[in-house]
Structures are given as structure tokens and as C-alpha cells.
Amino acid sequence: MNRPYVFCHMETSLDGKITGPFMNIGTGDDGWFYEEAFSKHGHYRMQGWLSGRKTTEENFTDHRKPRLDPTASVPAGDYIADDTADKYYISIDTHGVLGWERPTIDYGETHAAVIEILTERTGAAYKAFLRSIGISYLVAGEKELDAPLALSKLKDLFGMETIMLGGGGILNWSFIKQGLCDELSLMLAPAADGSPDTPAVFQAVPGLSDTQPVSFTLTSVEERKSTVWLRYRINS
Ligand SMILES: NC(=O)c1ccc[n+]([C@@H]2O[C@H](COP(=O)([O-])OP(=O)(O)OC[C@H]3O[C@@H](n4cnc5c(N)ncnc54)[C@H](OP(=O)(O)O)[C@@H]3O)[C@@H](O)[C@H]2O)c1
Incomplete structure (x- = not known):
């Protein structure tokens, strides 16, 4: 693969x-x-690290919701805002719920450009929202995430050889x-x-x-x- x-x-x-x-x-x-x-x-x-939607909400977007324009339209396919960053923070967000405010994150001394992983069913309004902030997104899967496709796109489009x-x-x-x-x-x-409630x-x-x-x-x-x-x- x-x-x-x-x-x-x-x-x-x-x-x-x-x-x-x-x-x-x-x-x-x-x-x-x-x-x-x-x-x-x-x-x-x-070259990048991948997180689930809940991890991103807890650590980077603070459970904010995106401001969406329901009339927005976008071209089909992927959107690459920046393929020259030293590091990338990649988040799965197939429903398009993460309320980003800027296209980069800081973790310790690491500065990284954000990439969102969406599916075909993620709405145009959310894709337009990401474009307006300058966040790259990759479409991987029709209704459900096609994780192998997401990984191959990260390799082909962003040159990633190793992902955490x-x-x-x-x-x-x-x-x-x-x-x-x-x-x-x-x-x-x-x-x-011993907590029974934590992941x-x-x-x-x-x-x-x-x-x-x-x-x-x-x-x-x-x-x-x-x-x-x-x-x-x-x-x-
Ligand atoms: N100690 C550490 O090293 C460390 C590292 C990272 C995170 N954390 C902590 O982990 C906690 C969150 O972990 P978690 O397990 O509850 O959630 P998570 O893995 O961060 O996020 C789960 C969500 O991500 C999406 N997702 C994940 N895999 C998917 C797949 N294969 N296909 C489609 N969607 C997928 C789904 O979002 P939807 O529900 O939107 O579909 C799913 O509900 C946070 O407290 C965080 O701080 C700790």
C-alpha cells in the first residue's frame, strides 16, 4: 500500500x-x-501527526463551533492551502464540526499547519469555512472515512513519509x-x-x-x- x-x-x-x-x-x-x-x-x-475529532476539540479548538454560510459553494475535491510547512497537524473531522480560528497550531515548541480529513458528505459550507481560514482539507471516502486513501493522499500531496x-x-x-x-x-x-470514565x-x-x-x-x-x-x- x-x-x-x-x-x-x-x-x-x-x-x-x-x-x-x-x-x-x-x-x-x-x-x-x-x-x-x-x-x-x-x-x-x-512530518505530521494525526488526531481524532475529540482530541482536537479538547486540545486545540476548545469545542468552538464553525461559523457557516449555508449558501456557500466550493469546487469538488481536495484543497491545499500550504504544502510547504515543516510539520502538519492532521485531524479527522468527517462531520465538519471543528471551529478553527487560524490555520496553524502550536504544541510545545512545534508549529504546525492544520490539515482536515473530510468525506464526500462533509458540507460545502464547512469546506468554504476552511478555505476562508486557509486550512487544507483532503476528501477521503464517500460517507465513511477511507483511512487508506487519506494516508496515501498525505504521502502523495504533502510528501509525508512518516506520520504519528x-x-x-x-x-x-x-x-x-x-x-x-x-x-x-x-x-x-x-x-x-482508577477512573471508570476516562478514555x-x-x-x-x-x-x-x-x-x-x-x-x-x-x-x-x-x-x-x-x-x-x-x-x-x-x-x-
Ligand atoms: N495521553 C496522550 O498521549 C493523548 C494523546 C491524544 C489524545 N489524548 C486524549 O484522548 C481523549 C480523546 O480520545 P477519544 O478516544 O475519546 O477520541 P478521539 O480518538 O480523539 O476522537 C474520536 C472521534 O474521531 C473521529 N474518528 C476517529 N477515528 C475515526 C475513523 N476511523 N473514522 C471516522 N472517524 C473517526 C470520530 O469523530 P466523530 O464522532 O465526529 O465521527 C470519533 O468519534 C482526549 O481527552 C485527549 O486529550 C491523550
């Missing part, structure tokens, strides 16, 4: 959670999670179940909270994925200040 290399890089509690009260006591990693994927000195060299699958759990599992993730990189923080590193959702198990082969283990970095190959 013509697609970038995909690694899933996540920070979790000892009980496998990716957000929640455990974060209030600090993960204790001193920026190790960021360093390995985002810094020049880290292990990975990626950056959560949340719903996105991660849907890509792993489709055989679209090559490697899992877990930073296991020395903290837990886990993987979550099946009817229509997107199932609960048939997947096996992993451990390829590397490192430890720093009680945080453990586990890397696995994902068995097909």
Missing part, C-alpha cells in the same frame, strides 16, 4: 488511561514523551484494526487513578472498529525516572 510509515505514540497511566486525574500529579517524564517524537534530538522523524498516530483511543484502535499502524510507542507514566489508549466503537484482539511484539524497553518507554511491532 502506498502510505507513510505510521507509529502510534501515546502517554498512558499504569491503568492504560490517556487523560484524567492522574495527569494532575504530573506524569514525571520531564518532557520525554515530547522529546522522542517532536524534538530534533528524538527517536522519530515525522496521536490519539485518542478511538482513532488509534480504528487504524490499528485496519492494519494502518506499523509500530506502537507507549510512555507508561508512574501514576494511576483508554485503545477503544473500539461500533462502526469504526471491533474488539477482536491484536497481538504485539516488544522491540525495545527504556526507563527514565520511573517512566517506562515500551515500543512494539504490531502483528498482522
